[in-house]
Amino acid sequence: MTALEPAPEFQTCVLAVPSMHCAGCMSKIERGLGTLEGVADARVNLSSRMVTVSHDATIDDRDLVEALAGIGFEAQPRKKAAEKPPSAVRPLLAPLAVAAFAAMNVMLLSVSVWSGAEGSTRELFHWITALIALPAIGFAGRPFFNSAWGAVRKGTTNMDVPISLGVIIASGLSLYEVIVGGEHAWFDGALMLLTFLLAGRVLDAMMRDKAASGVEALVSQAARGAQVVSDDGSTRYVESADLQPGMVMRIAAGERLAADGEIISGTSNFDQSLLTGESAPITLAVGKQALAGTLNLSAPVEVRVSHTGHDTTLAEIARLMEASTQNRSRYVRIADRAARLYAPAVHSLAALTVVGWLVAGASVYEALVIGVAVLIITCPCALGLAVPVAQVVASGALMRAGIMVKDGSALERMATIDRVLLDKTGTLTLGKPQPDADVVASLSEDEAAVAPALASHSRHPLSKAVATVLSGKTPAALTNVTERPGEGVFAEWNGQQVALRRPEGGGKTAVLLQMGGAAPRTIPFSDELRPDAAEALERLQRAGIECSLISGDTQSAVDDVALETGLAAQAEVRPADKQAMVAELREEGRQVLMVGDGLNDGPALAAANASMAPGSASDVGLQAADMVFVQDSLLAVPRAVIASRRTMSVVRQNFALAILYNMFAVPLAIAGLVTPLIAAIAMSGSSLVVVANSLRLARAAK
């Protein structure tokens, strides 16, 4: 580490590594990259699953990705254009710090007043608290004031309206009391309220930031580029954003296309499941259109780019999704629905109190002070915490179970679900073809030794799957191994010609294992159901939720899965039809959860009441979904639904607790018996009860 030569020019690059999750991964990555020639420093950010590497010019992004692959981590360089999304937490941290600091200091002085400071001491203390509190409230209250003002201007009300009113009126009254040398100042209560509520908001924002960065790590992993062939035959790597129509991309087997284009050389099988849901690969030859996002399965091809970015296939889907998203933004969060009832009730109660005391013969000043006390004591401290704290605790529990919740309203919508639509390829199934287990088990000793040995010489996805399945066997020693792209791997073994090759003709996905002169063995491949699919569906049914399958795949492929899972199924559904089906169910009054991964599911994901996508989903799927689950198991779906329901029942309990508190506190306030001391105790007490109740959700995702 002691470099004495003049420091070379360093550049930094950021890599997304979605699969790291613990201290072990961190040290492996930092050490693995750190020892690399040309790397000065590597620093992991585990929260956002990113590594920042500073390196010199002898090394570039691709080398770093390869080095990471060497130590077992899949990585993707971050797109330069994609700036870090603005954090929701940061703008709230400073107000929280100021509010907490001011609340502590003011409380210190208030305690002296409560314990009997009088005369000039009390006046001095009151003046100091005013000096601390007023600027602090002005600064820390802005998030609430802004939001409340926005609501009032639109003629609606939200939870921030009663909060802002309470805080402002309490401050105003206190200032008046301080000036006239009165007995009570309420600054401590106002500041404590702000501190509690800001803490709740910070937690809420943290949850959203965490999910956003988790999803972003997955998304940037999917953003790719292509090897572009120049006129002189050399190739260079171009990121998908920089691809231009007319460029020629060389797509190796196992790579995804970064842009739409026409095949100009080579013939290969393509997996279009992410786009259409169809699981059987299609064969495309020279002159055919290949679409961005499809996976090249068998042979290298060259493709002339015709459309890039969001031009073609995506355009239609994007248009459909935009219409649906507006639909969802009309959802009103439960806290705001509660505020619509709460705010008018409280404000008219305060007004009635003032009128009542005036009628009873109190002076205008006395009546106003009591009315203000009612407003302060009903200021919805517990109510403001009731929703965010419960949702934060629940989404933390879901996060630990591998489910990322994008925002709190996702939990609210998920809780009402009574109908689930599941996509097939990649959602109900893993989307990765696996060799048929029965056939693999029936292979002879020799075959089981030769097959993985052959497979290990190819990076083709089917070969990789064969090698993985047979990894327990000792591979045979082969000689003269050659891989012929598009055909297979050929070799000699004990004087015999052996091969693992592509079967003639299209049809179902399979490989042929050739052993000398014997008839070749066919190893069929099928797309397996996700682990625990049966149990997951059963749990959903037990929760009173009807499930069915909706897929863009062919009838026969869908029927297989439908039979296996016992679900009603619809096959060969186009993206717009999926969306229409969701809309139709919603018309019938059903609350629909869409679970899907592909581009073709995007419009349906956006149209449904709630939506989930697996972590392997397309960018569009990840962005449209409310929740993303990163584990293979399908149990994530019932877990999310049940945890959401439990969250909402805790939220309702919290509301009940807050109302109960008001039933005790409000009569005291109306009777004119509330002092700042009582207000402080009541507010913090009720908040603590609500928080404690919400903490029970820590195990909600079990």
Next chain:
Amino acid sequence: MSIVLFLLPIALLLGLAGLAAFFWALRNGQFDDPEGAASRILIDDEDEEDER
């Protein structure tokens, strides 16, 4: 009573110092990777010695 005149500013100054320290930490990126910071404590540094 005059002792209060000293104690009050001292208490406030100490609090303000804490607030300033927090803002410095916030600006200095100390809150950028809370998860990583929590995990880093588990990483052994001992095998770095053979590099020297």
